[in-house]
Amino acid sequence: MSSGTDLCNQMIEIGKRAREAASVLALTKDITKNQALFAMAIAIRQHEATILQANKIDITQAKEKSLSAALIDRLVLDPQRLETMATALETIAHFPDPVGRKLVEIKRPNGLDIIRLSVPIGVIGVIYESRPNVTSDAAGLCIKSGNAVILRGGSESFHSSSAIMAALHEGINQTILPPTVIQMIPTIDRAAVSEMLKLEKYIDVIIPRGGQQLIERLSAESRIPLFKHLAGLCHTYIHHAADLTMSRKIIVNAKMRRTGVCGATEVLLIDRDIVHSHLPAIINDLIIAGCEVRGDENIQKIHAQVKQVVENDYHTEFLAPIIAIKIVDDLSAAIQHIAEYGTQHTDAIITEDTLAAEKFLQAVDSAIVMHNTSTQFADGGEFGMGAEIGIATGKLHARGPVGLEQLTTFKYIVRGQGQVR
Numbered sequence: 362m363s364s365g366t367d368l369c370n371q372m373i374e375i376g377k378r379a380r381e382a383a384s385v386l387a388l389t390k391d392i393t394k395n396q397a398l399f400a401m402a403i404a405i406r407q408h409e410a411t412i413l414q415a416n417k418i419d420i421t422q423a424k425e426k427s428l429s430a431a432l433i434d435r436l437v438l439d440p441q442r443l444e445t446m447a448t449a450l451e452t453i454a455h456f457p458d459p460v461g462r463k464l465v466e467i468k469r470p471n472g473l474d475i476i477r478l479s480v481p482i483g484v485i486g487v488i489y490e491s492r493p494n495v496t497s498d499a500a501g502l503c504i505k506s507g508n509a510v511i512l513r514g515g516s517e518s519f520h521s522s523s524a525i526m527a528a529l530h531e532g533i534n535q536t537i538l539p540p541t542v543i544q545m546i547p548t549i550d551r552a553a554v555s556e557m558l559k560l561e562k563y564i565d566v567i568i569p570r571g572g573q574q575l576i577e578r579l580s581a582e583s584r585i586p587l588f589k590h591l592a593g594l595c596h597t598y599i600h601h602a603a604d605l606t607m608s609r610k611i612i613v614n615a616k617m618r619r620t621g622v623c624g625a626t627e628v629l630l631i632d633r634d635i636v637h638s639h640l641p642a643i644i645n646d647l648i649i650a651g652c653e654v655r656g657d658e659n660i661q662k663i664h665a666q667v668k669q670v671v672e673n674d675y676h677t678e679f680l681a682p683i684i685a686i687k688i689v690d691d692l693s694a695a696i697q698h699i700a701e702y703g704t705q706h707t708d709a710i711i712t713e714d715t716l717a718a719e720k721f722l723q724a725v726d727s728a729i730v731m732h733n734t735s736t737q738f739a740d741g742g743e744f745g746m747g748a749e750i751g752i753a754t755g756k757l758h759a760r761g762p763v764g765l766e767q768l769t770t771f772k773y774i775v776r777g778q779g780q781v782r
Contacts, residue, residue, distance in 0.1 A: 368548075372556040375511060375544055376563030379484045382541040383509035387481050391458035393536060394504055398454035401532030402447040405497060408528040409443055415524035416493065423517050431621035431680035435491040436518055446494050446525075450501040452747040459765040460507045474776040479769045481507030483565040486557055487750060488513045488579065490571035493521035498748040499568075500529050500543040506768035509542050511564065513557060515571070516549035523547075558583040568763060570751040573678070588759045588767075590751040592678040593623030594704040595736045598695040598721070600712035601632040605639050607733065608711050609646050615709070615735040617650045621680045623752060624707055624739030628675055629686045630695045636663075636688055647684060656686040675702045692717050696724045703727060705754045707739040728754050728761040 386394075405412070416438040423433050465477040485508045489495045496512060503510035514522035526545045533540050546553050558567065561584040569579050573592045580587060597615050599608050615626035631640055636659070644654050644664045654660075655670040667686075674685040675698075689695045699708050709731035710721040718732045729739050729752070741749025741762030749762040759767035 368550065368552055369556050372546075372553065372560060373563075375546070376484070376560040378541040379509040379511050379544060380563045382539045383481065383484050383507075385539055386504065386509055386542050387460070387483075387507045389507070389538065391460075393538065394458075394507075395454040397504055397533050397536045397538050397542075398450045398501055399532075400535045401497070401501065401529045402450040402454075404528040404532040405443060405447045405450070405525065408524065408531075409440060412443060412521065412524040412528065413438060413440070415520040418520045419493075419518055426517075428517060429681070432491050432517065434619070434621040436493065436521070438493060438521060442494065446497045449498060449742065449748040452742075453501045453505050453765070456505065456747055456765060459505065459769050464771055471780050472778055473780055476774045476776075477771050478774055480772050482768060482770050483508060484563055485510045485750075485768065486513070486560070486564040486567040486585065487511070488554060488557070488567060488569050488571070488575070489751075490515035490575060491518055492570065493518040493525055495570055495750065496522045496525040496545070497529060499750050500526075502748055502750055502763075502765060502768055504538075504542055506765050508768055509544075511544050511546065511557065513546040513554060519549050554579075555582060558585060561585050568750050568753075587755075588751070588753045588763055589755045590623075590753060592704045593625065593706040593739070593752070594628070594676070594678045594702065595624060595626050595706055595739070596628045596630055596695075596699050596703060596708045597626045597736060598630040598689075598692075598699075598708070598710045599632065599635065599639060599643075600692060600695075600710055600714060600717050600721075601634040602714035602717060603635070603639065603711040604713055605642065608639060609643055611709075611711055611733070611735050612643050613646050613650050615737055616647065616652055616684050617682060618735070618737045620682050622737065622740075623678075624736050625680070626709070626736045627677065627679050627684065628702070629684055630689050630698060631686065632692075632695075633688050633690055636660075640686075644686075651682050653683045654686060655683065657688070659688060660686050678704075692720060696721065699725055699727070706752060707731065707736045709734065709736050728752060 462479040467475040487499045530540050564585050567585045568588045641663050654667045656667045661667045705727045707729040708725050708727045712718050722730045741764045746764035749764050753759040753763050
């Protein structure tokens with residue numbers, strides 16, 4: 362793609378093709394959509410070597426640019442991750458068709474029959490950074506939910522995403538679906554994003570998947586509604602009635618299983634009453650696991666390797682093996698801290714007190730709230746949704762994992778026998 366007028370015209374053409382494809386896909390039977398998904402999964406497996414070779418190019422360039430370890434971890438593909446992508450497409454195919462569901466039926470006294478029916482949104486734009494797996498996850502979810510999709514991956518994953526897209530198109534070409542049901546912006550020119558955000562005539566919603574700077578830019582520029590995915594500044598709160606063994610197991614997993622995912626715990630809150638009984642073992646576990654622990658002078662007294670925390674640490678999504686710890690007075694103080702510092706993504710409480718747990722679950726205003734489990738479960742696949750495009754932290758239409766159901770809207774169908782008002 363070139364710049365200026367040519368870029369604008371080419372983006373409009375992509376939008377037009379997507380709208381035309383969406384019209385076809387909306388009326389496509391589920392069996393055909395599933396055939397495409399199965400064929401796409403097979404193609405990913407068949408082109409494993411090509412995709413991994415493209416991924417090596419992206420990783421090499423990422424290291425040359427000194428990108429963070431978290432970004433590189435998100436970028437890396439291997440045979441296991443490719444198999445996970447292929448399996449996700451097959452899992453999505455096995456779900457019931459989310460389109461055409463009768464959500465509500467109302468029979469009015471005047472004889473009118475009113476049905477609220479699930480329908481596709483239309484054309485979805487997905488703008489994402491680093492994660493090349495989003496290419497297949499988004500394509501699969503959008504096809505199953507009857508939506509055409511325009512994908513704009515980050516420059517750091519361009520070769521990987523392009524190779525994945527080629528495989529997906531090979532699968533789609535084995536069906537009657539037009540290949541334009543999924544399209545990828547074939548340039549790393551940042552101006553393409555600005556042009557994409559002006560296509561309100563063709564794109565119905567934008568789903569951003571990336572860091573806070575990306576979200577802020579899209580929010581400021583977009584003429585199209587967004588399913589916002591803000592930073593995953595996730596908290597785990599250890600209540601004074603928490604079991605120590607459970608707390609140790611959950612905290613290490615919540616922080617260290619994969620530090621670069623949005624569901625990783627970044628801040629640990631702990632009740633003052635159990636600091637000396639619980640915190641020494643937890644800090645030791647984290648440090649042994651390779652985590653940098655930050656805390657105030659009281660927490661530094663517990664372990665010599667604890668580094669001094671600063672106020673900004675409580676505002677930071679580290680996406681790295683770093684955790685900030687804060688001592689709170691009680692449950693109410695923990696809830697208040699999360700309200701002030703959190704991003705309404707995922708927050709958890711560890712406690713054996715069911716009343717305290719229920720208060721936390723009701724009072725914390727996040728898309729996902731958890732009790733006695735790891736925040737790393739904040740994932741559409743773990744929720745039984747097959748896959749997700751992202752975690753929406755807004756409150757309109759979609760909230761939490763964005764899967765098949767969240768990619769549909771509805772319309773009312775009214776049937777009468779000549780009634781007039």
